[in-house]
Amino acid sequence: MTTPFPSGGSLPPVRKRPFMLRWSTWLAAAAVIGYGVAYSMHWDDRGLLWVKERFESPAEQRASVWLPDYHADIDAKALPGMEDDEASDLSYDPQTKTLFAVMGKHPFLVQLTLDGDVLRKMPLNGWSNPEGVAVLEGGRMAIVDERDHTVTIVRVDADTKALNSADFPQYDLGPSKNQNKAFEGVAWEPKRQRLVFGEERPPKLFTWSSDSSGQLSGQKQVLSSDELDLRNLSALGIDPRTGHMLVLSADSNMLLELDQQGQQVSFMTLQGGFNGLNKRIPRAEGVAMDEQGALYMVSEPNLFYRFRKD
Structure with missing residues (x-):
């Protein structure tokens, strides 16, 4: 027996939740991997040093390499x-x-x-x-x-x-x-x-x-x-x-x-x-x-x- 369509003849709404769950899972995995790479490469420390460099005075720069x-x-x-x-x-x-x-x-x-x-x-x-x-x-x-x-x-x-x-x-x-x-x-x-x-x-x-x-x-x-x-x-x-x-x-x-x-x-x-x-x-x-x-x-x-x- 064929299941009738809802009134108005429109198709039932597409369920997007599984796709969104997969997408959020991939985002979370990418974030974890990105953090791992950044940690292993010490990008967090380089970022802090880069910020510190911005505040070094010209005199301090001349006194260093x-x-x-x-x-x-x-x-x-x-x-x-x-x-x-x-x-x-x-x-x-x-x-x-x-x-x-x-x-x-x-x-x-x-x-x-x-x-x-x-x-x-x-x-x-x-x-x-x-x-x-x-x-x-x-x-x-x-x-x-x-x-x-x-x-x-x-x-x-x-x-x-x-x-x-x-x-x-x-x-x-x-x-x-x-x-x-x-x-x-x-x-x-x-x-x-x-x-x-x-x-x-x-x-x-x-x-x-x-x-x-x-x-x-x-x-x-x-x-x-x-x-x-x-x-x-x-x-x-x-x-x-x-x-x-x-x-x-x-x-x-x-x-x-x-x-x-x-x-x-x-x-x-x-x-x-x-x-x-x-x-x-x-x-x-x-x-x-x-x-x-x-x-x-x-x-x-x-x-x-x-x-x-x-």
């Missing part, structure tokens, strides 16, 4: 012949006015001009996975091996063609919470005569003092910082003018500035369309700054970047 004012003038320049070598870190040498980078996959040290041109390549014999380099003083450099958990203090001059780890003093950096994500960054603080080391994940800082001979003395110390709200720590740098620390994070696509008290001052995103970058820096692994305030970065596999202030 002030990363928002930097724009790339060399963007993703390829280091020739190093496509398979994985650029791992970068450091500025004020004596030679050049840069030194380490390659992690096939261990060697490379000297670069400030324009990113290769001057020489020096094999690193005896290193397993060099991930950090810092120029000290008197021709000395610190090279961190993430796999072996060591730092080696080497000497490099104009005649150096290769380095052998057995020829130089080596220091044990000790175990890490995550042995596969261990000591990744290193930087030299000339004013305090000490090295600063950074663990990759979870991000953590340590210091180790140097004596007058350039060798390390005492023990490695924890440098407390509650401001490392980054997914990982890829590299460290020190601004020679202000003493502020630059903390690079490949996973967060970000460079963070901390003052000498460890407080956040400014940041720069490494995404395409910002700070003069055409594309996102694929995996930023090294950062350095010279006494003129120029900022340098290297990224895996073999890309070079330079940033200057407007």
